[in-house]
Amino acid sequence: MPSTKLLIDDVSMKFATPAGVFHALDHVGLSVPRGWFVSLIGPSGCGKSTIFNIVAGLQEPSEGRILIDGVDATGTIGRVGYMLQKDLLLPWRTLTDNIILGMEIQGVKLAEARARALPLLRRYGLAGFENAYPRALSGGMRQRAALLRTLLFDTDVILLDEPFGALDAQTKLRMQEWLLQLWGDFGKTVVFVTHDVEEAIFLSDEVHVMGTRPGRIIEAIPVVLPRPRTRACTTTPDFMALKERCLHLLHSQAVSSIEDAA
Amino acid sequence: MTIPQTSAKIVATNTVATWTADATGGAASAKPARRLPVQKDWPTWAIVTVQIGILIGVIAFWEIGANTGFIDKFFWSHPSAIYHTLTIFFTTGDAFTDIAFTFRSTILGFLIGTFAGSALGLSFWWSKNYATIAQPYIICFESLPKLALAPLIVLVFGIGIASKIAVATALTLVVSTLTTFAGVKAVDPDGEKLFYSLGASRLQVFRKLVMPSCLPWIISVLRVNIGLALTGAIVGEFIASQHGLGRTIIYAGQTYDIALVWVAVSVLSALAIAMYVTVSWIERMLHRGVKG
Numbered sequence: 001m002p003s004t005k006l007l008i009d010d011v012s013m014k015f016a017t018p019a020g021v022f023h024a025l026d027h028v029g030l031s032v033p034r035g036w037f038v039s040l041i042g043p044s045g046c047g048k049s050t051i052f053n054i055v056a057g058l059q060e061p062s063e064g065r066i067l068i069d070g071v072d073a074t075g076t077i078g079r080v081g082y083m084l085q086k087d088l089l090l091p092w093r094t095l096t097d098n099i100i101l102g103m104e105i106q107g108v109k110l111a112e113a114r115a116r117a118l119p120l121l122r123r124y125g126l127a128g129f130e131n132a133y134p135r136a137l138s139g140g141m142r143q144r145a146a147l148l149r150t151l152l153f154d155t156d157v158i159l160l161d162e163p164f165g166a167l168d169a170q171t172k173l174r175m176q177e178w179l180l181q182l183w184g185d186f187g188k189t190v191v192f193v194t195h196d197v198e199e200a201i202f203l204s205d206e207v208h209v210m211g212t213r214p215g216r217i218i219e220a221i222p223v224v225l226p227r228p229r230t231r232a233c234t235t236t237p238d239f240m241a242l243k244e245r246c247l248h249l250l251h252s253q254a255v256s257s258i259e260d261a262a
Numbered sequence: 263m264t265i266p267q268t269s270a271k272i273v274a275t276n277t278v279a280t281w282t283a284d285a286t287g288g289a290a291s292a293k294p295a296r297r298l299p300v301q302k303d304w305p306t307w308a309i310v311t312v313q314i315g316i317l318i319g320v321i322a323f324w325e326i327g328a329n330t331g332f333i334d335k336f337f338w339s340h341p342s343a344i345y346h347t348l349t350i351f352f353t354t355g356d357a358f359t360d361i362a363f364t365f366r367s368t369i370l371g372f373l374i375g376t377f378a379g380s381a382l383g384l385s386f387w388w389s390k391n392y393a394t395i396a397q398p399y400i401i402c403f404e405s406l407p408k409l410a411l412a413p414l415i416v417l418v419f420g421i422g423i424a425s426k427i428a429v430a431t432a433l434t435l436v437v438s439t440l441t442t443f444a445g446v447k448a449v450d451p452d453g454e455k456l457f458y459s460l461g462a463s464r465l466q467v468f469r470k471l472v473m474p475s476c477l478p479w480i481i482s483v484l485r486v487n488i489g490l491a492l493t494g495a496i497v498g499e500f501i502a503s504q505h506g507l508g509r510t511i512i513y514a515g516q517t518y519d520i521a522l523v524w525v526a527v528s529v530l531s532a533l534a535i536a537m538y539v540t541v542s543w544i545e546r547m548l549h550r551g552v553k554g
Contacts, residue, residue: 056459078461088456092474102460105470153460 004070005034005189006055006080006157011064013050013215023214024050025061030208030217032189034156039192039200039207040217041246043253047215048193052159055191056082068157078106081158081188085165087146089134095145096121096130102153120148124182140171144178151186160192164199173231176203180229197246201225202234207242209249219249339520347521348528356505360526361533363505364495367423368537371430372491379435380480383442387449387472388464400439408432412497421502430494434487438480445479446472481548488541492534507533 013025025047032038040048053059055066057077066074073079081102089098099121100113108116121130126144134142143163150158163179164172176199183190194200200207204223211218223242225233233239321341327333328340335343351357386393412429419425449472457467499508507530514522 053455058455058458077458080459082456082459084452084456086452088450088453090453090471090474092477101457101470105457105460105462105466 002034002036004031005036005068006030006032006191007067007070008051008055009065009067011051011054011061011066013047013054013059014062025054026214026216028064028215028217032157032191035187035189036205037183037190037192037203039194039204040210041194041197041200041207041250042210042215043212043250044195045215046210046212048210049161050215052082052161052191052193055157055159056080079155079157081150081153081155083146083150083158083160083163085162087134087142089142089145089149091134094131094133095126095137098134099145099149099152101149106153117148117152120152124148125178138171139167140175143167143175147179147182151182151188155188157189157191160190162193162195165195172199177231179203184228197243197250198234201239201242201246202229207246209246209253211253218253221245336518337520339524343521344524344528347519348525351522351525351529356510357529359505360507360510361529363423363503364426364492364499364507364530365533365537367426367495367498367506368430368488368491370423370427371494372434372488374427375431375434375491376438376480376484376487378431379438380442380476382435382439383446383480384468384473384476386443387446387468393443400436400443404436404440408436409494409497412494412501416498416501421504425501426495426498426503426506429498430491433490433494437483437487437490441479441483442476445476448479449475478549481545484541484545484548485538488537489534492530492537496530 008028008030011025011028012023015022015024028047028051030038030051040051042048050059054061054074057066057073057075057079060075064074065072068079089095090101093101096114096117099117100108100110103113103116104110118130121127124144126141126148129137129141134145137145147160147163150160164175167175180203192200192203201223207221207223208217209219209221210216221242225236225238324333324338325341328335328338333340386396409429411432415428415432416425419428453471453475454467457471462470495506496508496511499506500512503509507526510526511523511530514520514526
């Protein structure tokens with residue numbers, strides 16, 4: 001197994017609310033090997049986005065640390081690429097200038113940043129739209145652009161928070177294959193959040209199922225399906241068994257949370 | 263194989279059609295069929311003809327009424343006298359000095375108020391505490407009828423152009439401040455999150471996210487502000503002034519020169535329309551520039 005790239009070391013997150021202390025995350029531990037694709041799935045409110053905010057340095061955890069390459073990166077921004085569900089493309093910038101945002105913020109010269117972005121735009125299905133404004137693009141293309149922006153921000157780890165959640169089913173399938181291609185080309189370490197069990201298994205090396213109240217990881221399920229994967233693998237018995245297992249864990253969560261509420 | 267199927271379908275459709283016709287036929291006696299109301303648009307030439315006709319009608323009514331004594335010339339003056347005064351105002355009178363004076367104070371007040379107001383609004387992004395502390399004062403100044411301060415402003419800034427610019431600025435500043443502040447509050451928090459996750463500094467977020475997203479808000483008040491600035495300049499001239507269209511109106515009113523009042527008001531509205539059209543055009547250009 002390759003060395004650990006990202007380590008979420010026993011992270012807890014508590015908020016003081018009028019009703020008392022609210023545990024958003026309870027001793028979450030997660031170790032992601034270099035170059036792996038890891039997914040988090042779980043019910044709403046299990047703290048998936050909180051984990052991402054903490055890893056990206058946008059929130060300080062109440063307890064625990066974030067280590068990247070063994071170095072403490074707790075509360076520091078700009079260490080990981082973070083893509084939210086919304087594409088957040090800036091309407092006043094052309095596609096190219098949107099994609100180079102990360103490099104621009106890091107102080108790369110505009111001409112150089114554009115020169116680096118253009119071949120990628122063309123290679124990854126956005127040729128002909130280099131100078132288009134975001135409103136001229138379809139939802140799928142906007143997500144591609146947002147993903148390229150995240151990749152071009154030169155970090156080894158990228159966090160993807162339900163990037164395809166708002167897309168229609170057909171586009172979503174194409175985007176998943178496209179993402180796998182990109183992941184293969186760039187060799188990044190990816191943490192991926194989704195509600196979609198099939199998506200999680202299809203993409204990942206390991207799926208972490210989360211539980212709610214308090215938010216925690218209840219089981220890590222290794223996905224030992226051969227790569228490169230095609231759509232056909234989603235109908236294999238191995239895939240089905242994994243899906244069954246995940247759904248069962250999620251379902252038991254859902255039942256217990258309904259019982260909690262009752 | 264296909265033919266019987268098709269004919270069967272036709273039969274079926276027919277049955278349904280008959281049945282529906284029966285059902286609606288029964289209801290028709292109770293409720294007449296209603297059509298979508300359609301308004302017929304007149305051709306442009308007809309609309310323009312009517313518009314000009316109304317104008318000529320009003321002027322003719324006014325002139326004839328004044329000549330027959332039906333309308334009191336002393337209070338209302340009449341079109342031919344107004345036209346006569348207009349030619350005098352532009353040939354031997356102060357027309358161009360007055361127009362230039364009012365125009366200058368309006369434009370300067372507009373520019374100062376809009377820029378300072380936008381800057382103030384944008385500055386609230388930097389500190390939530392500062393914005394919260396400033397807010398009641400801004401709202402207080404907003405609800406205050408600024409024109410009530412005009413006499414004070416004229417006392418402080420003198421009877422020259424400075425006091426007119428100051429009144430025009432006072433009117434435009436608050437509108438720009440509040441609108442820009444609304445723009446600042448509407449900046450997408452996820453956008454800020456994205457910038458910070460890319461390791462941005464606050465200055466970078468301000469320059470690359472906050473300012474561009476507030477620009478449409480800033481631009482959207484330009485048209486409102488040009489009207490307000492003109493109002494401010496005129497009221498400043500009402501209080502005390504040596505030049506300007508506002509001063510001419512007050513002077514003419516006080517000397518019962520009603521024709522001159524009408525002349526100055528007409529010139530003023532021509533000026534207002536010219537400025538409004540220009541600013542609307544600039545606004546459109548800027549919007550296009552902002553949206554790309």
